[in-house]
Amino acid sequence: MKARVIVTLKNGVLDPQGKAIEGALTSLGVSGITSVRQGKVFDIEISAEDSSQAKQNLKTACEKLLANTVIENYSIEI
Amino acid sequence: MKSAVILFPGSNREGDMIRALRQATHQQPAIVWHADHELPKRTDLVVLPGGFSYGDYLRCGAIAGRASIMEAVRAHAERGGLVLGVCNGFQILCESGILPGVLMRNAHLRFICRMQHLSVEQINSPFTNKYAARQIIKVCIAHGEGNYEADQTTIDRLEGDGRVAFRYCNAEGVIGGSANPNGSRNEIAGIFSEKRNVLGLMPHPENLIDPLVGGIDGRGLFDSLASAA
Numbered sequence: 031m032k033a034r035v036i037v038t039l040k041n042g043v044l045d046p047q048g049k050a051i052e053g054a055l056t057s058l059g060v061s062g063i064t065s066v067r068q069g070k071v072f073d074i075e076i077s078a079e080d081s082s083q084a085k086q087n088l089k090t091a092c093e094k095l096l097a098n099t100v101i102e103n104y105s106i107e108i
Numbered sequence: 109m110k111s112a113v114i115l116f117p118g119s120n121r122e123g124d125m126i127r128a129l130r131q132a133t134h135q136q137p138a139i140v141w142h143a144d145h146e147l148p149k150r151t152d153l154v155v156l157p158g159g160f161s162y163g164d165y166l167r168c169g170a171i172a173g174r175a176s177i178m179e180a181v182r183a184h185a186e187r188g189g190l191v192l193g194v195c196n197g198f199q200i201l202c203e204s205g206i207l208p209g210v211l212m213r214n215a216h217l218r219f220i221c222r223m224q225h226l227s228v229e230q231i232n233s234p235f236t237n238k239y240a241a242r243q244i245i246k247v248c249i250a251h252g253e254g255n256y257e258a259d260q261t262t263i264d265r266l267e268g269d270g271r272v273a274f275r276y277c278n279a280e281g282v283i284g285g286s287a288n289p290n291g292s293r294n295e296i297a298g299i300f301s302e303k304r305n306v307l308g309l310m311p312h313p314e315n316l317i318d319p320l321v322g323g324i325d326g327r328g329l330f331d332s333l334a335s336a337a
Contacts, residue, residue: 042217043212043257044257044291045213046212046213046214046215046216046291047213047217050217053256068269079297095166095170095171095174096166098167098170098203098210100208100209100210100258100259101210101212101257101258
């Protein structure tokens, strides 16, 4: 089955890349942008008995490698 | 002093590191491949050199931090064995959880490669005992992700336990402000583990061991290590 893992920076963690993108968008004249935070998306093909098993395995993947839980949160969509 | 330098795909400072270790310890360090599971017997010091392991994919040091040799490095550290991580090596130590915190993108988003002064903040360690307290040393930095960050509890613990090894400063020894090249929390350039047997730092002391190439302020670290075992 197909899954998507989204990794984002935790609130309060400074995101210089997001800030730079925010500044670039403003200078391009895109109006109304008040904040940009950059994250990562992983599209994953996973085989498992059912979606809860898949979710459990992906949780392990996030905890072990995909996210650095000191600074990042993750969410899993199946 | 028997040392072992771990080689990851993308390590590129191992040559400088081996030269510095050989100069101080008069012994040839072993080179250990990341896919190995064991360190050479009776290894005193494990070194994770600088570079761009796995091309910095995912996060700097993230994939190397989970390489099979890292279990042996962790066990060595837990036994009280010495571990040194420089630059990418520091990032790998943080990613593997052997040291707390994380190295984030430099605050101004630029890769910085230049000379940098440091204040030696803690000399009571096997890595720094040949320096004088608050000695100002001039070494070099070369990194894009050296902005040390950790939660407040961790920072308080590091500060309270005297585990900040080096801080960025200017030539006069003034810490902070424009002397901080990367936005690092509390101007932290390097930290120790709880028992001070593990040191991770962003600057490259291994490049400052020869008067022909800019100075010898890095020698203190290797001379400290050489006398430790």
